[in-house]
Amino acid sequence: MYIDKHLIHEVTSPVAFLGLEKRGLKVFRPENTIATPDHNVPTIDQHLTIQEELSRHQVEMLTRNCEKHGIQLCGLNHPWHGIVHVIGPELGITQPGMTIVCGDSHTSTHGAFGAVAFGIGTSEVEMVLASQCILQPKPKRMRITVDGQLKEGVTAKDIALYIISRISTSGGTGHFVEFAGSAIRSLTMEGRMTVCNMSIECGARGGLIAPDETTFAYVKGREYAPKGADWDKALAYWKTLHSDEEAVFDTEYHFDAADIEPMITYGTNPGMGTGVTSSIPTSDGLSGSDKLTFEKSLAYMGYSPGDKLLGKPVDYVFVGSCTNGRIEDLRAFAQFVKGKQKAPSVTAWIVPGSKQVEKAAREEGLVEILEAAGFKLRQPGCSACLAMNDDKIPEGKYAISTSNRNFEGRQGPGARTLLASPLTAAAAAVTGVIADPRELAGF
Amino acid sequence: MSYDKFSILISPAVPLPIENVDTDQIIPARFLKAVERKGFGDNLFRDWRYDRNDQPKSDFVLNNPLYTGKILVGGKNFGSGSSREHAAWAIYDYGFRVVVSSFFADIFKNNALNNGLLPVVVTPDFLQKIFDTIEKDPTAVFKVDLQEQTFTIVATGESATFEINPYKKHCLLNGLDDIDYLVSLKEKIARFENQRL
Numbered sequence: 311m312y313i314d315k316h317l318i319h320e321v322t323s324p325v326a327f328l329g330l331e332k333r334g335l336k337v338f339r340p341e342n343t344i345a346t347p348d349h350n351v352p353t354i355d356q357h358l359t360i361q362e363e364l365s366r367h368q369v370e371m372l373t374r375n376c377e378k379h380g381i382q383l384c385g386l387n388h389p390w391h392g393i394v395h396v397i398g399p400e401l402g403i404t405q406p407g408m409t410i411v412c413g414d415s416h417t418s419t420h421g422a423f424g425a426v427a428f429g430i431g432t433s434e435v436e437m438v439l440a441s442q443c444i445l446q447p448k449p450k451r452m453r454i455t456v457d458g459q460l461k462e463g464v465t466a467k468d469i470a471l472y473i474i475s476r477i478s479t480s481g482g483t484g485h486f487v488e489f490a491g492s493a494i495r496s497l498t499m500e501g502r503m504t505v506c507n508m509s510i511e512c513g514a515r516g517g518l519i520a521p522d523e524t525t526f527a528y529v530k531g532r533e534y535a536p537k538g539a540d541w542d543k544a545l546a547y548w549k550t551l552h553s554d555e556e557a558v559f560d561t562e563y564h565f566d567a568a569d570i571e572p573m574i575t576y577g578t579n580p581g582m583g584t585g586v587t588s589s590i591p592t593s594d595g596l597s598g599s600d601k602l603t604f605e606k607s608l609a610y611m612g613y614s615p616g617d618k619l620l621g622k623p624v625d626y627v628f629v630g631s632c633t634n635g636r637i638e639d640l641r642a643f644a645q646f647v648k649g650k651q652k653a654p655s656v657t658a659w660i661v662p663g664s665k666q667v668e669k670a671a672r673e674e675g676l677v678e679i680l681e682a683a684g685f686k687l688r689q690p691g692c693s694a695c696l697a698m699n700d701d702k703i704p705e706g707k708y709a710i711s712t713s714n715r716n717f718e719g720r721q722g723p724g725a726r727t728l729l730a731s732p733l734t735a736a737a738a739a740v741t742g743v744i745a746d747p748r749e750l751a752g753f
Numbered sequence: 754m755s756y757d758k759f760s761i762l763i764s765p766a767v768p769l770p771i772e773n774v775d776t777d778q779i780i781p782a783r784f785l786k787a788v789e790r791k792g793f794g795d796n797l798f799r800d801w802r803y804d805r806n807d808q809p810k811s812d813f814v815l816n817n818p819l820y821t822g823k824i825l826v827g828g829k830n831f832g833s834g835s836s837r838e839h840a841a842w843a844i845y846d847y848g849f850r851v852v853v854s855s856f857f858a859d860i861f862k863n864n865a866l867n868n869g870l871l872p873v874v875v876t877p878d879f880l881q882k883i884f885d886t887i888e889k890d891p892t893a894v895f896k897v898d899l900q901e902q903t904f905t906i907v908a909t910g911e912s913a914t915f916e917i918n919p920y921k922k923h924c925l926l927n928g929l930d931d932i933d934y935l936v937s938l939k940e941k942i943a944r945f946e947n948q949r950l
Contacts, residue, residue: 312945322837324788335936350786364786371788415836415860431838431864433930441935443942447918449859479773480830483859513833515859579773579833598881599828603772696782696835705805717777717834719800 311446314408316343316438317394318381320350320372321698322413326436327375339442340380344403347372347386348393350698353661353688356386365699379439390533392664392690395419395632399503400666402532406521406548411438416632416714418509421518422502423525424551426486428516449515450484450560453553455491458567463748465642466501467634467712467731469493470508471573471583477563479581482514485561488553489519493567499528500638507633508714511580520552572747574619575716575729577607582716586734586746590617610718611726612706619744626709627658627739628721629732630688631695634712635663637670639732640687644676646736646751652684653742659701660685661693685739697722710738756869758928762850762897763907765822767814768887774827775834776861780843782835793839794846815847819891824851826883831872832861841865851897853904855880866921867930873897873904879913882906899926 323345330337337343350365360366369386376383384390390397395416398404404420410427411417413435420427430444437444454477456469474481487509494505502519509517519525526545529535536544571585584591592615593604608615613622629635629643640662652658660680662668668690671677677687694701695713697720703709705724712735716727728744737747747753784796801813809816825844831854832840841864844852852870855877865872875883886893886906896905899922905912917925924930 312942321785325790325838328789329932333932333936338939338942349782368786368788413836413838415834417836429836429860431836431841431860431867433838433864433867433932437932437935440932441939441942442946443935443938445920445931445935479833480856480858483830483856510860513830513858579775599770599772602770603828606771696777698782698785715775715777715834717775719781720777723781723800723805 311409312443313411313438314342315398315403315410317398317410317412317417318343318345318372318435319394319412319414320347320368322432323375323435324368324371325432326413326439327379329436330439335440337379337381337439342442343381343439344384345372345376345381346384346391346394346397349692349696351386351691352699353659353691353693353701356689362700389665392666393632393635393692395507396635396663396667399423399499400532400664402529402535405529405535405544406525407551411444415510416507418514418516419503419507419632421506421509421516422499423529424518424521424548426516426518429510449486452482452485452487452514452561452563453559454487454489454563454565456489456493456565456567457491458493460493460496460567460570462753463572463733463751464570465731465733466497466504468570468573470505470511471575471580471729472570473565474508474512474581475573475583476565477512479511479579480513482509482512485514487514487517489517494519495522498638499524500636503636504633508580511714521548572731572734574710574734574744575727576611576613576619577604578610578716578718579607580714580716580729582607583729584619586730586744587620590615590619592616620746622744623708624656624710624728624738624743625707626703627656627735628661628694628709628711628713629735630659630661630663630693631713632663632692633714634732635661635667637667639712640667640671640676641674643732643736644679646733646747647683647685647740648679650683650740652739655742656739658685658739659688659694661688662690664690694721696720697725703727710735710744756845756928759850759869759871759899759925761899762823763894764824765820765892765894766824766826766853766883766887767820767822768884769814769825769827770884772828773830773833776832776837776840777834779832779840780837785837785839790842792846793843794848797843797847820887823849824853824895824897825849826880826887827852827854829854829856829877831857833858836860836864838864838868841868841870845870853880853883866925869925869928871897871899871925873915875904875913875915882911
């Protein structure tokens with residue numbers, strides 16, 4: 311499979327470059343790879359040297375490898391710096407019909423543009439660097455259709471968490487998923503990226519949405535978007551990128567948008583989610599390793615089967631990541647907390663997905679709104695999503711996070727993660743407990 | 754990356770009857786900061802294996818001397834989560850050569866195959882049989898025959914066949930990886946690039 315765009319970051323690329331050098335190979339098409347350090351960069355004082363030695367070394371290695379091989383780098387403090395899956399789309403690098411890979415499972419994000427985009431391992435990063443190609447078995451086809459109108463206060467993140475709660479974290483394994491239906495089409499590009507980003511959390515290698523006018527309007531005029539006659543030619547091609555009426559899928563699911571509530575997870579995988587006003591399920595009907603796994607998960611979270619979720623204390627709030635670190639997410643959070651105050655018991659980390667998101671948040675006045683409500687905007691990076699930098703949730707603490715994984719220890723050893731939308735995170739940020747954002751916003 | 758050729762393995766197995774063993778459990782993100790591929794086995798299942806003071810947790814299977822061997826047996830949906838190849842490296846570096854489950858996450862499976870670690874998919878019933886066999890006798894041995902694509906409980910002779918992509922099978926049997934093959938296609942790749950412009 312030929313790869314049109316290859317994105318790299320500091321964590322999964324150094325061993326690939328090392329392998330390449332051991333074989334005496336050069337990067338085959340350096341112009342088709344773009345790099346940014348995101349996973350372990352600090353989210354404050356980015357103008358200073360990275361304090362942590364190993365992180366600093368990885369970031370320096372990325373810089374060195376890019377210089378050596380002629381790869382464009384959007385390094386720290388570069389105006390285009392940010393999370394790899396945020397900068398690709400906002401620079402117009404991500405375009406419909408492309409094949410895009412990155413040594414990161416959330417590469418599925420780019421599928422929102424009708425691109426074939428998926429995460430790869432480091433050996434495969436080396437393959438792309440060496441040949442611009444990888445060997446892949448053909449995936450099965452799945453279509454998930456969400457029709458109808460979303461209720462107020464229900465966001466793209468809630469669609470994603472709802473789907474995963476219904477089909478499980480392995481329901482999509484072996485498949486690429488097309489997300490379709492009127493509820494999906496009604497989403498902005500930011501929302502579509504959130505849905506496709508979470509494809510991997512149901513096990514699917516990638517997810518995609520047929521490009522339409524919303525897609526074209528987003529791409530047009532961006533840095534790397536085609537211009538002039540090239541644009542017309544590209545547009546004509548992009549308009550052909552949709553499933554045929556009679557297309558047959560290996561697996562199909564249909565959901566009704568009206569059934570989706572603001573979602574929150576209560577366990578240690580993204581499939582363990584439910585409506586925020588619901589209770590944690592009981593282990594009734596489970597047996598063997600299913601029961602064992604469920605009980606282990608709740609024990610880690612410090613929850614009991616049947617517990618009501620509303621009112622449970624929240625210590626940390628994390629807004630950011632490649633799932634929900636785009637400008638629309640910061641707008642939703644800021645609008646919600648406007649005129650309210652952060653709960654004193656809550657530590658909040660609001661982390662933009664990129665420099666450009668940070669800049670937009672300043673220009674739009676979101677920073678003032680956040681600061682008036684007791685919040686501070688940090689600097690871009692993956693941050694507490696995977697706690698490779700200093701943004702770690704302490705052991706035993708509860709963090710409501712707009713990121714993508716609630717695995718044991720994901721946000722720091724012993725940290726307890728509750729995945730939710732930026733709105734539900736905002737509701738917790740101002741109350742200090744799990745709360746229904748619709749009630750507080752008066753929807 | 755070079756790895757040992759794989760043909761036949763006869764070994765006891767280590768049971769991990771937990772579902773959805775994700776890559777953050779296999780190797781937590783804070784151990785991904787190396788720029789070389791070595792030593793990841795020390796941090797395999799770090800937070801299940803060691804307490805906060807880096808003392809081994811006696812209730813975790815890797816710390817129980819009863820269980821040894823080069824085969825790891827996990828619950829369904831093994832390897833879900835991140836694309837970090839460090840997960841496959843850590844398992845291989847620890848000394849495992851085979852992981853058995855009823856279901857693997859896609860990226861983990863690819864990463865394993867690219868690193869000489871054989872993922873063996875068996876039915877849920879057969880997986881339970883393997884767990885039961887180890888529970889009765891932790892020293893029970895199993896035979897993995899890649900050429901024949903069989904996994905056998907040696908004591909009873911019960912055997913299951915497993916699927917593997919023929920190309921990846923060839924690579925594992927011969928200790929080859931994809932990169933040499935892809936690099937040999939460079940001219941074809943360049944032709945493809947010219948045609949589509």
